[in-house]
Amino acid sequence: MTAETSSIPIVDFAGWDTKATPEQRRNTAKQLTEACRNVGFVYIINHNVGSEKLAQAFDWSKKLYDLPMEQKMLAPHPSGFTVHRGYSPPGLEKVSNAMGDEDDAELTKKLRQISDVKESYEIGSERNSDQPNQWLPENVLPGFRSFMTDFYWECHQTAEKILSAMALGIGLSDENHFRPTHPGHNNQLRLLHYPPVPAADIEKQLSTRMGAHSDWGSITMLFQDDCGGLQIENPHKSGEFIDVPPLKDAIVMNVGDLMMRWSNDSLKSTVHRVTLPPTQDRFTGDERMTRARYSIPYFVSPEGQSVVECLPSCVDEKHPVKYKPIVWDDYRLMRASVQYENPAKETAVSA
Numbered sequence: 001m002t003a004e005t006s007s008i009p010i011v012d013f014a015g016w017d018t019k020a021t022p023e024q025r026r027n028t029a030k031q032l033t034e035a036c037r038n039v040g041f042v043y044i045i046n047h048n049v050g051s052e053k054l055a056q057a058f059d060w061s062k063k064l065y066d067l068p069m070e071q072k073m074l075a076p077h078p079s080g081f082t083v084h085r086g087y088s089p090p091g092l093e094k095v096s097n098a099m100g101d102e103d104d105a106e107l108t109k110k111l112r113q114i115s116d117v118k119e120s121y122e123i124g125s126e127r128n129s130d131q132p133n134q135w136l137p138e139n140v141l142p143g144f145r146s147f148m149t150d151f152y153w154e155c156h157q158t159a160e161k162i163l164s165a166m167a168l169g170i171g172l173s174d175e176n177h178f179r180p181t182h183p184g185h186n187n188q189l190r191l192l193h194y195p196p197v198p199a200a201d202i203e204k205q206l207s208t209r210m211g212a213h214s215d216w217g218s219i220t221m222l223f224q225d226d227c228g229g230l231q232i233e234n235p236h237k238s239g240e241f242i243d244v245p246p247l248k249d250a251i252v253m254n255v256g257d258l259m260m261r262w263s264n265d266s267l268k269s270t271v272h273r274v275t276l277p278p279t280q281d282r283f284t285g286d287e288r289m290t291r292a293r294y295s296i297p298y299f300v301s302p303e304g305q306s307v308v309e310c311l312p313s314c315v316d317e318k319h320p321v322k323y324k325p326i327v328w329d330d331y332r333l334m335r336a337s338v339q340y341e342n343p344a345k346e347t348a349v350s351a
Contacts, residue, residue, distance in 0.1 A: 228246055
């Protein structure tokens, strides 16, 4: 399967360029919003993040993960689940679609019976004091911090344009509606590496790459390498998954839980997962091994105390309000509480 023949729509974002006509912009917004309504995932091409910059980002990610473990652990993910920054070794994080709370240690333990075979590095805005960055010492990977800081804000600029198109597409009078709540300081740039793993372990469910889940925030922008393995739940058949093949330099954009709530379910936050690459296993002796996979998601979220409630343009007599207002930080912590183990919870359980 190729991206061109997949079930995921492709939107050419050149129609949202500053030189585009009002009609082109309306058409682009319509295409984007229809994809978000029907599938929840969309390829965006001709966006503002350049091919050369993307190649550099993947090169930096590979340099990071080629470092010895003791060097990567010089910027460790803080213990617990409240701060999501720095390096997470394989097995530290367990992604799921579970809804937990701070007291649900048994759920966290149960989910971790099958571990995720991946490592990640999380980067945010330097102005977010609630989520302080955990940088490697400059001498360990010179230039990494500077590049990733610039790349973070370049991704944010593209995210602003996507949010503006979505605002127009769902009928808001102001295409800049989301800008005040999304200044960029609560976003998250994530570098992901899935090391080679025996294919049989995935097939027998002894381990996973990344389990089925929805994203928490407003939208997610994903850049993939050429390995493959990303799948989304078929919007027309629950429990069936379909491939999202790599499309060079495209953004794979998906709706997050918050945007689904804002839009009163008119936009779809689709469950997705990472599993075996389609046909790219290799052999070590007689054992089939997956290829290493690299991906770079950029999670776009509002400021922590932002209240998320149904937008007036998404409510009418046939579509009454489905959700009570929530505060983003409260929702984030509820989801994170079962993703990373909390030392305080573990101590209480063992006692």
